[in-house]
Amino acid sequence: MLKKILAPSALILPAIFLGVSSADSADASEGAPAARGAEICRNVDVGVQVLGSGGPIAEGSRAGTSYAVWIDGRAQLLIDAGPGSFIRFGEAGLKVGDLKGIAMSHLHADHSAGLGGILNSGSFERSDEPLLFVGPAAASVFPGAGEFLSALVGRDSGAWRYLGGYLDGGDERRKFEVKEIAANVAENASIPEIDIAHDLTLTAIPVHHGEVPTLAFMVKAKNRVILFASDQSALSSGFDRVTRNLKPDLLIAHHVIPAGEGQPIGLHRPPDEIGKMAASVGPRQLLLSHHMNRSFSRLEESLSMISARYKGPTLIASDGTCVAL
Numbered sequence: 001m002l003k004k005i006l007a008p009s010a011l012i013l014p015a016i017f018l019g020v021s022s023a024d025s026a027d028a029s030e031g032a033p034a035a036r037g038a039e040i041c042r043n044v045d046v047g048v049q050v051l052g053s054g055g056p057i058a059e060g061s062r063a064g065t066s067y068a069v070w071i072d073g074r075a076q077l078l079i080d081a082g083p084g085s086f087i088r089f090g091e092a093g094l095k096v097g098d099l100k101g102i103a104m105s106h107l108h109a110d111h112s113a114g115l116g117g118i119l120n121s122g123s124f125e126r127s128d129e130p131l132l133f134v135g136p137a138a139a140s141v142f143p144g145a146g147e148f149l150s151a152l153v154g155r156d157s158g159a160w161r162y163l164g165g166y167l168d169g170g171d172e173r174r175k176f177e178v179k180e181i182a183a184n185v186a187e188n189a190s191i192p193e194i195d196i197a198h199d200l201t202l203t204a205i206p207v208h209h210g211e212v213p214t215l216a217f218m219v220k221a222k223n224r225v226i227l228f229a230s231d232q233s234a235l236s237s238g239f240d241r242v243t244r245n246l247k248p249d250l251l252i253a254h255h256v257i258p259a260g261e262g263q264p265i266g267l268h269r270p271p272d273e274i275g276k277m278a279a280s281v282g283p284r285q286l287l288l289s290h291h292m293n294r295s296f297s298r299l300e301e302s303l304s305m306i307s308a309r310y311k312g313p314t315l316i317a318s319d320g321t322c323v324a325l
Ligand SMILES: [Zn+2]
Pocket: 106, 108, 209, 212, 231
């Protein structure tokens, strides 16, 4: 009986102690994983930092999906902004003023609900440089990227209309230049490469993610190629065709479901399909992110299924992870 009472206390006490210790620190982000990751990414030519490695269910300390592409010491491209990415953005010392572009793979909330906080943070900075905003065009029950922004910061009817300068250029705010990409293009359609900055381009590749208009992104940064596969099912044949033998420096795949469980091939690739995708794309290294408890608790099984098909190194993302390229 005594054991039953003492055991939870023993677990709770260190957690309380850590909380107090962190709050008392002069800089709460010091030593945070995203700060340590930023230290690595800041000192390499090109790096990809994971700002959110989690999924849609609030079940731990992972933020929702978000990545930053660092070039020459500055995070210049933000891919997705899931809930919680605001915290990692701050821990990593990122500035909206350094961003040249924001690209949203799709508008599921676990990929986009942190954007408002990040834009609000940016409203404390001054810049007259336009900011590219790339996202899918409207389809099914989802708005297009432009309508999504208007619903957030539109001057007339946006929820946060006080940030309307992001769309009309008022208030000395950076103005978004919105590019919507149809996410249902035919497989033989040409896919435009978008110039974001010097030595930084982005190509949006439509993928199948149930009924959700969704884009994968191929980013070229100083001759490095990074392929963000995004949320996609194994029915993404157009993506498979475009990326076959691409041999990027890094492929980021979303490890959402374990083998034989969760949603079938309608929304996400199960581990053996991630392995097939990696074997087809042929990246120098594979990074698994977008973990959920249901998939992460069976990580070893997933890794063995992936390694049966893909023979390169597989890295496991945490919030803050920097992959130097
Ligand atoms: Zn999704």
